[in-house]
Amino acid sequence: MKYAVIKKDDLNSWLRHLQKKARLYAPKKKEGHFIFRPIKDVNEITLKYIPTILPPKKYYYPQKEKLFRFKIKPFKTGKAIKAFEEYILFAVHTCDIAGIQCMDVVFRESPEDPNYLNRKDKMVIIGLECLEYCDKYASCTSMGNHEPRGGYDLMMVDLGEKFIIHINSEKGERLVRGLAYIKEANEKDMLNLEHVREAKKRVFKEEFNASLTKVYEAFDKHFASKIWQDVGKRCVACGNCTTVCPTCYCFDVLDEMELSLNEGIRFRIWNSCQMEDFAKVAGGEDFRKGRDSRQRHRYYRKFKYPMDKFNRFFCTGCGRCTRSCMSQISLVETVNSLLAEEGESR
Amino acid sequence: MIDREILLAKMKTSPYKPMKGKIIEARMLTDKEKFFRIELEGKINLSHEPGQFVMLSIFGFTEAPLSVCSSPTDRGYFDLTVRNVGVFTDRLHKLGKGDIVGVRGPFGKGFPVDNMFGYDILIVAGGLGIVPLRSLIRYIMYNKNDFGHMQILIGCRTPHELLFTEETKEWMKRSEIKINCTVDKADPDWHGNIGLITTLIPGVDINPARTYAVVVGPPVMYRFVIAELLKKNIPEHQIIVSLERRMRCGLGKCGHCQIEGIYVCQSGPVFNYSELRNFKGECHEKAA
Numbered sequence: 270m271k272y273a274v275i276k277k278d279d280l281n282s283w284l285r286h287l288q289k290k291a292r293l294y295a296p297k298k299k300e301g302h303f304i305f306r307p308i309k310d311v312n313e314i315t316l317k318y319i320p321t322i323l324p325p326k327k328y329y330y331p332q333k334e335k336l337f338r339f340k341i342k343p344f345k346t347g348k349a350i351k352a353f354e355e356y357i358l359f360a361v362h363t364c365d366i367a368g369i370q371c372m373d374v375v376f377r378e379s380p381e382d383p384n385y386l387n388r389k390d391k392m393v394i395i396g397l398e399c400l401e402y403c404d405k406y407a408s409c410t411s412m413g414n415h416e417p418r419g420g421y422d423l424m425m426v427d428l429g430e431k432f433i434i435h436i437n438s439e440k441g442e443r444l445v446r447g448l449a450y451i452k453e454a455n456e457k458d459m460l461n462l463e464h465v466r467e468a469k470k471r472v473f474k475e476e477f478n479a480s481l482t483k484v485y486e487a488f489d490k491h492f493a494s495k496i497w498q499d500v501g502k503r504c505v506a507c508g509n510c511t512t513v514c515p516t517c518y519c520f521d522v523l524d525e526m527e528l529s530l531n532e533g534i535r536f537r538i539w540n541s542c543q544m545e546d547f548a549k550v551a552g553g554e555d556f557r558k559g560r561d562s563r564q565r566h567r568y569y570r571k572f573k574y575p576m577d578k579f580n581r582f583f584c585t586g587c588g589r590c591t592r593s594c595m596s597q598i599s600l601v602e603t604v605n606s607l608l609a610e611e612g613e614s615r
Numbered sequence: 616m617i618d619r620e621i622l623l624a625k626m627k628t629s630p631y632k633p634m635k636g637k638i639i640e641a642r643m644l645t646d647k648e649k650f651f652r653i654e655l656e657g658k659i660n661l662s663h664e665p666g667q668f669v670m671l672s673i674f675g676f677t678e679a680p681l682s683v684c685s686s687p688t689d690r691g692y693f694d695l696t697v698r699n700v701g702v703f704t705d706r707l708h709k710l711g712k713g714d715i716v717g718v719r720g721p722f723g724k725g726f727p728v729d730n731m732f733g734y735d736i737l738i739v740a741g742g743l744g745i746v747p748l749r750s751l752i753r754y755i756m757y758n759k760n761d762f763g764h765m766q767i768l769i770g771c772r773t774p775h776e777l778l779f780t781e782e783t784k785e786w787m788k789r790s791e792i793k794i795n796c797t798v799d800k801a802d803p804d805w806h807g808n809i810g811l812i813t814t815l816i817p818g819v820d821i822n823p824a825r826t827y828a829v830v831v832g833p834p835v836m837y838r839f840v841i842a843e844l845l846k847k848n849i850p851e852h853q854i855i856v857s858l859e860r861r862m863r864c865g866l867g868k869c870g871h872c873q874i875e876g877i878y879v880c881q882s883g884p885v886f887n888y889s890e891l892r893n894f895k896g897e898c899h900e901k902a903a
Contacts, residue, residue: 382866492895519870577876
């Protein structure tokens with residue numbers, strides 16, 4: 270079975286079935302925004318949502334993650350990694366799946382990161398394809414992430430009365446097999462899927478004014494552009510953009526002591542390259558001084574450096590950085606300004 | 616993609632967990648710099664390359680990247696020399712013989728000693744730069760017949776700040792090594808050169824095509840020293856530097872040490888000048 274279908278009326282039965290298999294995380298509404306949460310009551314889940322405040326990265330790359338316990342006297346370190354439970358990320362948009370793929374590449378690179386890989390190993394991803402734009406901030410079409418590009422176990426597409434489910438792994442197949450209400454997709458369903466995808470082409474248009482190849486070239490050429498000063502002048506260095514980014518993974522290390530001051534836990538916590546001291550060394554030299562160079566660094570870590578290293582853009586097009594920016598710095602605008610500069614320089 | 620089984624096997628150990636190291640010797644070298652000799656559990660060798668660094672752990676104070684200043688040929692222990700500049704180093708300075716620290720590493724790419732075989736060596740050490748360079752100097756002295764002439768230029772602000780003074784005197788006794796020191800500001804007891812380290816370079820006698828220059832010092836020093844070395848016609852790829860950056864993991868993940876797309880902790884800290892000059896703007900050590 271490669272494609273399956275489920276009637277919308279049966280969705281809650283399936284979700285309850287999934288809950289029995291593993292811990293279930295899904296989007297739900299919170300104060301006008303959306304968030305991923307562990308789900309107790311499947312009625313809480315909302316499938317019509319725009320990107321959640323934080324991407325699901327909080328589950329596979331926690332904001333504060335225990336590395337190990339330690340004792341000072343006598344010197345001792347505890348077992349580093351505890352066994353994690355299986356968990357299901359449900360209704361993940363294709364942009365966030367692209368984010369998980371980026372993280373995979375980073376943490377698989379030698380020396381591998383066991384904490385991430387352990388969590389990833391226990392993850393099941395059930396995607397949900399978007400058929401309309403979330404809002405004006407997304408750039409998923411230009412980034413090529415508005416359609417599924419692998420990286421999931423199951424992918425659901427809304428066909429009106431029912432969902433069609435693309436089965437992309439054995440892990441995924443196990444979750445749809447042997448259930449009376451999940452049937453193999455017939456020809457008509459497949460045709461419907463084609464229609465939906467055709468209709469989608471009329472809705473989703475490239476948000477950047479040029480192709481990604483041109484975007485890369487613009488970044489390659491315009492490191493010294495005035496645009497970075499403009500962005501830097503507006504930036505308030507709050508770090509929102511990096512916190513909400515599904516591909517930002519920089520961290521700091523933190524020791525927390527118990528009252529005895531002899532035992533404690535070493536954690537790693539999310540850090541942001543937008544913070545003033547991020548690249549400062551003990552002697553006082555700051556290698557990325559100024560908000561302009563720190564913002565530029567963030568953009569280059571999405572559009573240039575990971576291309577050179579992994580042949581992969583690290584912008585997923587989810588639009589979170591723009592949505593959460595306190596001074597309306599827009600990713601689409603910045604990239605398009607850079608492209609315009611490229612046009613003028615010719 | 617790596618095989619899942621291999622990955623799972625690797626996941627059983629954590630690269631974030633430090634080994635146990637015992638301080639077997641500790642003494643102040645100057646008012647601000649302290650020397651530590653550390654023995655790993657089971658007296659195993661650190662097995663580093665000259666120029667590599669370790670992440671030193673003090674539980675409760677996290678970790679800091681520190682250059683190893685002993686040669687891999689010094690077996691059974693390794694040395695660190697640390698200036699007291701912040702919370703972590705202040706705590707480290709309070710530790711002494713018998714105290715325990717955590718050690719991860721060695722990390723990064725060291726000096727390209729194999730490529731340097733048969734070449735003359737010119738070492739330029741500014742201030743604390745002599746610390747990582749001591750690992751190379753000791754390595755070359757141990758394997759002296761693999762290398763040509765070695766000249767060492769040492770510069771610092773005042774005579775009080777000169778590190779490894781006793782050892783330097785021993786080095787001076789060896790006829791195949793030439794050492795020249797200079798200070799920015801002399802005191803009445805100083806009989807050596809006065810002036811910036813760059814003033815020593817025009818006078819050195821070298822065959823540029825046959826010479827590797829290895830430069831380590833504060834960021835501001837590099838561009839001037841490199842400019843002088845280029846004037847001497849030393850090829851760009853034979854000018855070697857070691858860069859200091861903020862580091863939190865040593866594994867090319869935490870993001871702090873990045874220069875543009877490069878993680879200094881993995882691709883560096885040692886670079887040659889032809890690599891350095893390609894950086895566009897985040898490398899203060901690059902000659903303008």
